[in-house]
Amino acid sequence: MSLEMFDKEIFDLTNKELERQCEGLEMIASENFTLPEVMEVMGSILTNKYAEGYPGKRYYGGCEFVDEIETLAIQRCKKLFNCKFANVQPNSGSQANQGVYAALINPGDKILGMDLSHGGHLTHGAKVSSSGKMYESCFYGVELDGRIDYEKVREIAKKEKPKLIVCGASAYARVIDFAKFREIADEVGAYLFADIAHIAGLVVAGEHPSPFPHAHVVSSTTHKTLRGPRGGIIMTNDEELAKKINSAIFPGIQGGPLMHVIAAKAVGFKFNLSDEWKVYAKQVRTNAQVLANVLMDRKFKLVSDGTDNHLVLMSFLDREFSGKDADLALGNAGITANKNTVPGEIRSPFITSGLRLGTPALTARGFKEKEMEIVSNYIADILDDINNEKLQKNIKQELKKLASNFIIYERAMF
DSSP: OOHHHHOHHHHHHHHHHHHHHHHSEEOOTTOOOOOHHHHHHHTSGGGGOOOOEETTEESSSOOHHHHHHHHHHHHHHHHHHTOSEEEOOOSSHHHHHHHHHHHHOOTTOEEEEEOGGGTOOGGGTOTTSHHHHSSEEEEEOOOTTSSOOHHHHHHHHHHHOOSEEEEOOSSOOSOOOHHHHHHHHHHHTOEEEEEOTTTHHHHTTTSSOOOTTTOSEEEEESSGGGOSOSOEEEEESOHHHHHHHHHIIIIIIOOSOOHHHHHHHHHHHHHHTSHHHHHHHHHHHHHHHHHHHHHHHTTOEEGGGSOSSSEEEEEOTTSSSOHHHHHHHHHHTTEEOEEEOOTTOOSOTTTOSEEEEEOHHHHHHTOOHHHHHHHHHHHHHHHHTTTOHHHHHHHHHHHHHHHTTSOOOSSSOO
């Protein structure tokens, strides 16, 4: 029996989501479109198999084939990031980070991470997260120019003396200096942990410096700029740390791994290792440059006055409208983005004075400089006349026509 016949409600809603993804423009920096091949294996019989433990050391029988699958995923991950050890079992980036903390430090130890309101992530010590409840957290941020001042990070580290320093961000448009972070970590005797969830796809293509050999441990998601399935990974070059990480993930914070997702990670890594991937990652950055240049030409303020990676962060501190207003206006025109806090923020975190825009998903659809210029100018048009709902409606129709030339999926399920 087909899903349509068995559960029409879920079938219909999934197809409505397909329509939304195809007709609208996805510009949330952390979202992307994965391969049909990745989705195909995620919907496979591998979801039936329990495999607690690691390849060759399982607590269940019948794991001979999933052992080979997980081993392939590990080997490809190590080759991709040029590292010696990899754990491909974390169910998400947040769980990967939770596993790293459990492996390297003890509850109550101090961690130094990037402030959430400055572009960091919840799992970098935010007080509402388990990382801020189980561990004592302190923070560094960006200056008013939108850039990290590494000397200030050094001062904070020397004063706070953390056991672990987290580098990596979810809304930082500039290159992260991993070597500088390692210098600071060594000076205070801390572990350096790099969370590259946002930039991993650029890192493996040589479009952003690698955290190796500087970081003791590196984590990432496998979606976002990597375009794989939703999930997490942890890498290191230190055998002792690798053993601790494995124990922290299982049996520490997870049970049986999701073998259908691990297989999908392996498929994604195969794509990431291809020459085609390097072309894609380069275009992501090129498209972000076009977006930044058009918006600045149209007199909009960007945090740090540009971008080095896949995203731009717009600042509306000098405007009457907020990040929330901009988010809603673009949404009315079929562009999905997200409001974001900015340096010098004056509004609440639920309103904000910023907007984060990313290019990975549009690049996955085949958008290049020409299309990005069109989209960027439409964004500027909307924000220049933010209360003009008729304009938003008209632009939505124009963008729907543009999107119809770049249909990424012919169907909702694979």
